[in-house]
Amino acid sequence: MNKKAVVYIRLKDGVLDPQGITIERAIHNMGFDMVSSVRSGKFFELEIAGESGQTEQKVDEICRKLLANPVIENFSVEYEK
Amino acid sequence: MNKKAVVYIRLKDGVLDPQGITIERAIHNMGFDMVSSVRSGKFFELEIAGESGQTEQKVDEICRKLLANPVIENFSVEYEK
Numbered sequence: 001m002n003k004k005a006v007v008y009i010r011l012k013d014g015v016l017d018p019q020g021i022t023i024e025r026a027i028h029n030m031g032f033d034m035v036s037s038v039r040s041g042k043f044f045e046l047e048i049a050g051e052s053g054q055t056e057q058k059v060d061e062i063c064r065k066l067l068a069n070p071v072i073e074n075f076s077v078e079y080e081k
Numbered sequence: 082m083n084k085k086a087v088v089y090i091r092l093k094d095g096v097l098d099p100q101g102i103t104i105e106r107a108i109h110n111m112g113f114d115m116v117s118s119v120r121s122g123k124f125f126e127l128e129i130a131g132e133s134g135q136t137e138q139k140v141d142e143i144c145r146k147l148l149a150n151p152v153i154e155n156f157s158v159e160y161e162k
Binding site for chain 1: 083101116117119120121122123124125128131136139143146148
């Protein structure tokens, strides 16, 4: 049975987000002053084929070792199906 | 009243995702063969201050004109609070 893990990666609170700041400025330049802050993040959709057990531990290890930089980023995982 | 709009940006189906392919290969090199595909995406969390009406139309315009490249990317928006 296949399932999908979606890994969300965010900068930790207090870590400067130059991309978010630039986008916020661009939004204000478009005339939309109602946007008071922008934070950027990324996500990865992992298709998991054939349950082999301990999927959540394995995905957690993939996040810690490969996808997220634990010094400046937090991650969270959501499972679909 | 403040609310938060989260904009998710994905590559359209069929558009090559070199970052996803590279990550998939790295995951396999870690010994995790159960991951059959990886697609990458990004998201932006927009804090919306002081409801000025038509927020959803404005956020939609921000997505179309600034955040997403409509040639190769789709976007979706979720509102919190």
